[in-house]
Amino acid sequence: MNGDWVNILNFAVRRIVTSVLLIASVVSVVFFMVHFAPGDPLSSMLSPTISASAAEATRAHFGLDRPVLDQYSIWIQNCLRGDFGISISHGRPVRELITEFLPNTMLLAFVAIVVEFIIGTVLSLVAIRRHRKIGGRFVSNTGLLLCTVPTFWVGVVLAGVCSFLLGILPSSQMHSIGAEDLSFAARLADLAKHIVLPALTIAIPGSAIIARYLTANLTRLQNEEYILFARSYGLKKKRLFCSYELPNAIAPLITFFGLELGTLLTGALVTETIYAWPGMGRLAVMAIGSRDYPLVMGCTVVAGAVVIIGNLIADLLYMLVDPRVRIKG
Amino acid sequence: MNVLALFRSHPKSWVLLCLLLISIGAPLLAPYDPVAQADLRTSRLLMPLGHGLARGGSPEAQPDVGSPANNISDPSDSRHAIFLLGTDNLGRDVLSRLLYALRVSLLIGMGSMLLSLFAGVLIGIAAGMSRSGVLDQLLMRMVDLFLSVPTLFLVIAVVAFFGNSTSLLVLVLAGTGWMTVARLVRGEVILLREMEFVLAARMLGRSDWRIILDHILPNILPTLVVSSVLQLGNVILAEASLSFLGLGVQPPTPSLGNMIGESLAYFDRGWWVGIFPGIVLTLIVFSANTLAENMQEQLETGRSAQGASAI
Numbered sequence: 001m002n003g004d005w006v007n008i009l010n011f012a013v014r015r016i017v018t019s020v021l022l023i024a025s026v027v028s029v030v031f032f033m034v035h036f037a038p039g040d041p042l043s044s045m046l047s048p049t050i051s052a053s054a055a056e057a058t059r060a061h062f063g064l065d066r067p068v069l070d071q072y073s074i075w076i077q078n079c080l081r082g083d084f085g086i087s088i089s090h091g092r093p094v095r096e097l098i099t100e101f102l103p104n105t106m107l108l109a110f111v112a113i114v115v116e117f118i119i120g121t122v123l124s125l126v127a128i129r130r131h132r133k134i135g136g137r138f139v140s141n142t143g144l145l146l147c148t149v150p151t152f153w154v155g156v157v158l159a160g161v162c163s164f165l166l167g168i169l170p171s172s173q174m175h176s177i178g179a180e181d182l183s184f185a186a187r188l189a190d191l192a193k194h195i196v197l198p199a200l201t202i203a204i205p206g207s208a209i210i211a212r213y214l215t216a217n218l219t220r221l222q223n224e225e226y227i228l229f230a231r232s233y234g235l236k237k238k239r240l241f242c243s244y245e246l247p248n249a250i251a252p253l254i255t256f257f258g259l260e261l262g263t264l265l266t267g268a269l270v271t272e273t274i275y276a277w278p279g280m281g282r283l284a285v286m287a288i289g290s291r292d293y294p295l296v297m298g299c300t301v302v303a304g305a306v307v308i309i310g311n312l313i314a315d316l317l318y319m320l321v322d323p324r325v326r327i328k329g
Numbered sequence: 330m331n332v333l334a335l336f337r338s339h340p341k342s343w344v345l346l347c348l349l350l351i352s353i354g355a356p357l358l359a360p361y362d363p364v365a366q367a368d369l370r371t372s373r374l375l376m377p378l379g380h381g382l383a384r385g386g387s388p389e390a391q392p393d394v395g396s397p398a399n400n401i402s403d404p405s406d407s408r409h410a411i412f413l414l415g416t417d418n419l420g421r422d423v424l425s426r427l428l429y430a431l432r433v434s435l436l437i438g439m440g441s442m443l444l445s446l447f448a449g450v451l452i453g454i455a456a457g458m459s460r461s462g463v464l465d466q467l468l469m470r471m472v473d474l475f476l477s478v479p480t481l482f483l484v485i486a487v488v489a490f491f492g493n494s495t496s497l498l499v500l501v502l503a504g505t506g507w508m509t510v511a512r513l514v515r516g517e518v519i520l521l522r523e524m525e526f527v528l529a530a531r532m533l534g535r536s537d538w539r540i541i542l543d544h545i546l547p548n549i550l551p552t553l554v555v556s557s558v559l560q561l562g563n564v565i566l567a568e569a570s571l572s573f574l575g576l577g578v579q580p581p582t583p584s585l586g587n588m589i590g591e592s593l594a595y596f597d598r599g600w601w602v603g604i605f606p607g608i609v610l611t612l613i614v615f616s617a618n619t620l621a622e623n624m625q626e627q628l629e630t631g632r633s634a635q636g637a638s639a640i
Contacts, residue, residue, distance in 0.1 A: 018473075025474050030486065037490035148614040150566055152573045152586075153607035156593050164597035266481040270570055274593060284482065285574055288489035296486055303482045311477060 012316055019312045026304035030297050031075050035068060041293035045088065084298030089290040094298035097283060102302065104174065105272070105279030109264045111195055112202035113257065119203060120210025127215050139211070146208035151267050155201040155274040162197060170194050172276035198275045202267050206260065213256060217249035251321050258314025262307040339623055344616040345558075348609075352432040359425035360413070364581040367410070367420040374599045377415040377423075415601045417591065427605055430583040434613075437499055437578070438565035444503035445564070446557050449510025450549075454541060456511065457518025469515070472508045480505040481570065488576045498577055502564050510556050517549045555624045562617030569610055585610045 034041070042062065046055050059065050063074065078084065084094035127139045163171035170176065174194050175187070182190065221227055230240055268281035276282065280299060287295035336342050351358065361367075372381030414423040456468040487501050521527055522545070530540050565585075571577030572586030580587055585606040592603030 022474060022477055026478055029478075029483070033487060034490055038492070144619065145611070145615055148562070148566075148618050149611050150569055150607065150614070152570060153589055153603075153610065156589055156596060156603050157607070159593070160596035160600055160603070165600075262477075262479045266479050269481060269485070270573060273574060284485065288485055288576065291489065293490075296489055300482050300486045304478045307479050308477055 008319060011319060015312055015315055019308050022308050023305050026308070027076065027079050027301055028072075030300050030304075031072055034293060034297060035071075041088075079301060084301070085294035087287070087292055087295040087298075089287065089292040089295065094294050097295065098280070098298055098302055101278060101280050101283045102306075104277065105265070105268050105281065108195065108198055108202070108268065108271075108277060108279060109261070111199045112206070112264065113260065115199050116203040116206040116210060116260075117253075119207035120214060123207065123211035124214035124218065127211065128218050143208045143211050146205055147212060149205055151201060151205055152270040152274065154204050155198075155271055158197050158201055159274060169197050171197065174278055198271050198277050201271050201274070202264060206263070210253065210256070213253065214249055217252060218245060221245050221249055251318070254318045254321060255314050258311040261310035261314075265303050265307060338627070339620055341616040341620040341623070344612065345620065348431060348613060349435060351428065352435045355428040355432045359422075359428045361410075361422040361425045363425045363429040363583050364421065367412075367416060367422070372412075372416050372420040374418055374595070374602075375412050375416040377413065377601050379412050379415055381410060381412060381416065381420075414605055415599070417588075417602045418595050418599060423588075423602055423605060426583040426588060427585075427609060430585045430588055430606060431609060433578055433582060433584045434565050434568060434586075434610075437495065437502070437568050437584075438561050440499040441502035441506065441564045441568075442557055442560045444499060445506035445560060446510055446553065448503065448507040449556075450514050450553065452507065453511040453514025454518055454545065457515040458522060458537060458541065458545075465515070468511070472511055475504075475508045481567065484567070484571065485574070485576055488571065493576060493579065495578070498568065498571070502567055502571075505567060506560050506564055510553075510560065513552060513556055514549060517552055518545055521545055521548055551624075551628050555621050555628060558617050558624065559621035562614040562621070565610070565617075566614050 042055075042058060042064065046058060056065070063071060066074075082095055084098075086092065087094050087097055090097055123139050123143060127143070130139075159171045162169045170193060174191060176190050176194075227240070227244060230244055235244075265280070268277075268279055269285060270281070271277065272279045272282040273285050280303065284296065284299040284303070286292075287299060336346070366372075367381055375381050412422050412424070414427065417423055417426070452468055452472075456465045459465045484501050484505060487504075488497070491497055522540075527540060527544050530544055535543075568577055568584070569586030569589070572584045573590040575587070575590060578584035578587055580591070588606040589603045589610075592599060596603060
């Protein structure tokens with residue numbers, strides 16, 4: 001047992017150190033990318049008719065005349081403090097904007113993951129239970145198709161059918177106009193109505209992937225010795241499934257959710273643009289549209305950090321759940 | 330892997346081949362110029378199979394933009410026409426745009442697929458063949474780095490800072506795909522370089538370059554074919570996402586992604602503008618993914634059969 005904990009600690013420390021290094025690399029890549037890009041952050045702000053000396057003075061004011069390494073060390077220090085400067089297009093600190101928009105993305109991502117997991121599990125159970133019947137085959141074939149359907153097309157079609165043609169669900173924003181005046185319960189219902197379409201857009205392709213993954217795991221488990229043993233021991237089918245097969249098939253999904261976080265954030269770029277959801281993805285897309293350097297840099301660094309930390313947490317959780325990973329270290 | 334046998338055993342490869350041929354023949358197949366606008370008074374957002382007044386004829390006969398004949402107020406060279414898949418908000422033929430969009434998407438997809446394959450093979454072989462292991466460690470940590478950041482975020486940052494020319498787009502999309510290829514190739518190379526026939530070649534005094542060209546590359550070719558097909562689907566999807574956001578291929582050039590993006594604004598009045606490109610896109614990605622999966626399975630069973638006969 002003692003050696004076990006040493007292993008866990010060893011693995012955790014190593015994973016944390018790599019994650020910190022990875023985040024540091026993302027921070028550096030973003031800095032040098034901006035540095036080597038044509039033009040500089042001020043070129044979109046300065047009028048072409050401005051005098052050269054005034055332009056120089058402005059550059060000096062923002063520290064753009066300093067040596068690269070100086071600028072780099074300032075950037076690192078500011079990143080450590082969570083200070084990404086002031087957004088050009090919003091006129092507010094980038095940190096404030098991100099702390100305002102990131103929770104909305106997290107809410108959407110959380111709902112999407114839950115929906116995805118439920119749909120995926122149900123689909124996979126149908127596929128497994130009836131794999132020789134038409135229903136099961138239908139599920140696995142459409143599952144394959146749904147894995148490859150582009151998220152943004154799902155979004156466009158869902159928005160088009162559900163809100164433009166049928167008019168049953170709202171197609172944009174998080175709240176209706178005037179929602180501030182409603183009671184708490186009514187506001188919650190309003191939010192729930194707004195979140196359905198974006199969450200489904202993210203969850204439909206994702207659930208197909210989960211279903212395929214889970215089905216493959218469950219099928220593979222059928223040949224494992226401990227399952228064969230439990231079956232020959234006379235364990236009831238239901239008991240076997242609930243306490244042996246399902247947990248072992250679901251456990252690897254923890255790392256899948258870690259990876260899924262990256263997909264979700266990337267998908268958020270598209271989904272939030274379609275549904276005008278006030279989250280990180282939309283913030284980033286709008287920032288690019290207005291060439292808002294501090295905001296683009298801030299969003300990229302934060303998105304990278306969130307994904308890396310998410311992967312780290314998923315790996316650590318998986319290690320706690322599955323003892324085999326611990327032994328390998 | 331025999332090309333003919335490939336087509337015989339994988340029906341999905343026919344789909345990809347057909348799409349490729351269609352995209353090559355787009356100028357012949359397209360009934361209208363993809364960017365030419367029909368008469369705006371009668372031909373905006375026509376339903377599929379709708380009738381309207383078209384302007385100009387085949388793309389060759391299309392007058393220059395800005396010449397009087399292209400002027401909206403001059404109806405003299407308008408003629409009655411049928412639009413098979415309807416027209417979009419600007420009165421452009423959806424079918425013609427779709428054909429050209431397929432061409433653009435496949436061209437960018439193929440370009441960045443080849444580029445990422447090239448980079449991946451180069452880095453994978455360099456890492457796998459390195460004797461000291463330092464280079465191997467360095468390159469593989471680089472692969473880890475690129476795999477762990479949300480690539481689309483980085484891609485849009487690059488596009489935002491460096492502009493979005495087509496060549497840059499190809500380069501940037503290739504940058505999202507080389508990691509998996511490199512990892513795959515490195516694994517294969519490490520296995521191969523300890524094989525007896527490679528050791529024998531080395532004992533005969535063959536240089537590293539000759540060993541790579543004569544022995545390693547031919548043996549990783551099947552894996553490369555599989556991963557290039559998979560790569561093609563991924564890259565086309567990524568390009569479509571970028572163009573959808575307005576950061577990839579710029580209008581008026583049609584691409585599958587920007588056609589869907591444009592249709593979002595008027596989906597209630599013109600669903601056909603966004604639906605058809607989506608179907609084509611799904612078809613490409615679906616057939617590429619399943620083809621790659623089937624070929625991978627075949628490769629694995631082939632290998633285990635080989636292994637069995639060797640014993």
